[in-house]
Amino acid sequence: MELTDLLIIFSVLFFLCLWWRHLSKIRRGSKNQLPPGPPGWPLVGNLIQVILQRRHFIFIIRDLRKKYGPIFTMQMGQRTMVIVTSSQLIHEALVQRGPAFASRPPDSPIRLVFSVGKCAINSAEYGSLWRTLRRNFVTELITPTRVKQCSWIRKWAMEYHMKRIKNEASENGFIEVMSNCRLTICSILICLCFGAKISEERIKHIESILKDVMLITSPQLPDFLPILTPLFHRQMKEAKQLRKRQLDCLVPLIRNRKDFVQKGENPNSEMVDSLFGLEPNGRGQLGDEEIVTLCSEVISAGTDTSATTVEWALLHLVLNQEIQEKLYKEIVDCVGKDRLVEEEDVEKMVYLDAVVKETLRRHPPGHFLLSHAAIKDTELGGYAIPAGAYVEFYTAWVTEDPDLWSDAREFRPERFVDGDGVGVDVTGTRGVKMVPFGAGRRICPAWSLGMLHINLLLARMVHAFKWLPVPGAPPDPTETYAFTVVMKHPLKAIILPRSYVG
Numbered sequence: 484m485e486l487t488d489l490l491i492i493f494s495v496l497f498f499l500c501l502w503w504r505h506l507s508k509i510r511r512g513s514k515n516q517l518p519p520g521p522p523g524w525p526l527v528g529n530l531i532q533v534i535l536q537r538r539h540f541i542f543i544i545r546d547l548r549k550k551y552g553p554i555f556t557m558q559m560g561q562r563t564m565v566i567v568t569s570s571q572l573i574h575e576a577l578v579q580r581g582p583a584f585a586s587r588p589p590d591s592p593i594r595l596v597f598s599v600g601k602c603a604i605n606s607a608e609y610g611s612l613w614r615t616l617r618r619n620f621v622t623e624l625i626t627p628t629r630v631k632q633c634s635w636i637r638k639w640a641m642e643y644h645m646k647r648i649k650n651e652a653s654e655n656g657f658i659e660v661m662s663n664c665r666l667t668i669c670s671i672l673i674c675l676c677f678g679a680k681i682s683e684e685r686i687k688h689i690e691s692i693l694k695d696v697m698l699i700t701s702p703q704l705p706d707f708l709p710i711l712t713p714l715f716h717r718q719m720k721e722a723k724q725l726r727k728r729q730l731d732c733l734v735p736l737i738r739n740r741k742d743f744v745q746k747g748e749n750p751n752s753e754m755v756d757s758l759f760g761l762e763p764n765g766r767g768q769l770g771d772e773e774i775v776t777l778c779s780e781v782i783s784a785g786t787d788t789s790a791t792t793v794e795w796a797l798l799h800l801v802l803n804q805e806i807q808e809k810l811y812k813e814i815v816d817c818v819g820k821d822r823l824v825e826e827e828d829v830e831k832m833v834y835l836d837a838v839v840k841e842t843l844r845r846h847p848p849g850h851f852l853l854s855h856a857a858i859k860d861t862e863l864g865g866y867a868i869p870a871g872a873y874v875e876f877y878t879a880w881v882t883e884d885p886d887l888w889s890d891a892r893e894f895r896p897e898r899f900v901d902g903d904g905v906g907v908d909v910t911g912t913r914g915v916k917m918v919p920f921g922a923g924r925r926i927c928p929a930w931s932l933g934m935l936h937i938n939l940l941l942a943r944m945v946h947a948f949k950w951l952p953v954p955g956a957p958p959d960p961t962e963t964y965a966f967t968v969v970m971k972h973p974l975k976a977i978i979l980p981r982s983y984v985g
């Protein structure tokens with residue numbers, strides 16, 4: 484390359500930088516423009532800066548919040564992300580102005596393969612498809628009558644869970660908490676969808692496919708710089724192969740159930756039954772592909788979130804035996820030593836509720852909600868929010884905010900009995916102090932079911948066993964990100980039988 488070529492390239496790059504800085508200044512920071520944010524590089528914005536940090540996005544945002552405050556912009560390649568961190572702005576956007584921020588941004592090409600063109604509750608845009616799918620989900624799974632009708636599933640899964648951890652403890656000397664809880668919750672959700680008690684081996688197979696789906700649909704470089712898409716055609720090929728494996732694994736369950744229902748045996752009693760007859764506006768009757776997507780969504784959305792919460796709760800019970808004893812005493816006062824804890828019992832346990840809420844406050848499974856989008860160009864906090872922007876609610880900050888919580892880093896369930904947690908509304912409707920399930924139109928539709936799974940698992944496990952650290956290997960509370968914020972070194976604990984193990 485000649486010296487003049489180099490000079491030309493450097494001059495072009497130099498003027499591009501100047502132009503970008505000028506553009507960034509006029510686009511960000513002033514009223515009725517995008518919120519301010521870290522200056523970026525031409526074309527790629529903040530993308531390369533984020534990649535070079537080699538830390539997960541949630542940890543980078545935690546630092547940027549200190550500098551840029553309650554609302555700021557990150558330009559990630561072509562994707563404009565507005566990050567909202569303050570309690571007031573989250574409440575304004577999600578609750579006070581209800582539908583304004585209730586949509587979802589476009590799916591990447593790989594995500595579209597798995598969502599069959601956004602035919603999933605979590606990814607559908609705010610509109611009639613989303614409304615039909617969500618209403619059906621709530622009617623089929625979440626109403627009190629349905630929850631009661633399905634209690635046989637939890638009974639079966641819990642019994643199996645307790646036997647499994649007892650065997651694991653006698654074989655290995657300790658329990659691995661997360662893998663056991665994942666398996667149990669996953670089996671409950673599979674059974675809620677298909678009405679079938681399936682083998683542990685098959686549950687593990689479904690679990691691993693859905694984990695791969697979550698991995699492959701996580702944001703990748705071309706999602707931010709679509710110009711690079713042709714270089715990533717191998718990923719698209721892999722995604723299509725994985726989709727085929729997902730269909731091969733779940734379609735037989737759907738077909739079996741369809742045959743069962745067509746024979747007139749027990750129709751309309753499982754979630755999948757309701758999907759056979761559903762005809763969302765503009766889409767016609769749902770086929771196997773859409774049903775696989777909708778059932779996979781239920782299983783994926785409910786497994787890691789709940790299992791992560793049980794793991795963090797048990798970590799604190801292992802580290803703080805006083806809290807564990809207090810919880811054990813409440814359980815025994817309620818059900819005695821030899822009767823099994825039932826679903827109706829956990830509703831009466833005030834301290835259990837406090838332990839679970841404190842866990843969700845201190846360790847929200849997701850530090851962000853799912854990405855939101857405005858239904859049309861609007862404003863928030865005095866800044867412009869274009870309809871195409873990704874609006875990201877960084878809700879983990881709210882539970883660390885010293886203006887809202889005293890000694891926020893401390894794990895203290897008592898705050899929900901007689902402290903700053905009393906009367907906190909976890910749905911965020913009356914104000915945002917902790918919103919582990921989101922708030923407003925897109926709030927997790929299964930939050931009460933998730934709470935039931937967590938409460939029941941925890942109560943059963945603490946009733947039956949005393950949980951202790953493995954001698955010489957104290958638990959390490961370091962966090963890492965794996966779809967939810969989990970323990971980097973999964974919790975291992977030893978268990979001593981206390982009372983009835985069912």
Ligand code: HEM
Pocket residue numbers: 604605606617672780781782784785786788789792848849851852853854919920921922924925926927928929930932933934937
């Ligand atoms: C501890 C347990 C759970 C937590 C912490 C949790 C949290 C969340 C969060 C933060 C969202 C996103 C809200 C938003 O974007 O504004 C969400 C959405 C969703 N969750 Fe959950 N969830 C839990 C359990 C479950 C369970 C058990 C299911 C299914 C049985 C489920 C199904 C869904 C669905 C379908 C959505 C999408 C809602 C929509 O876009 O309209 N979740 N959840």
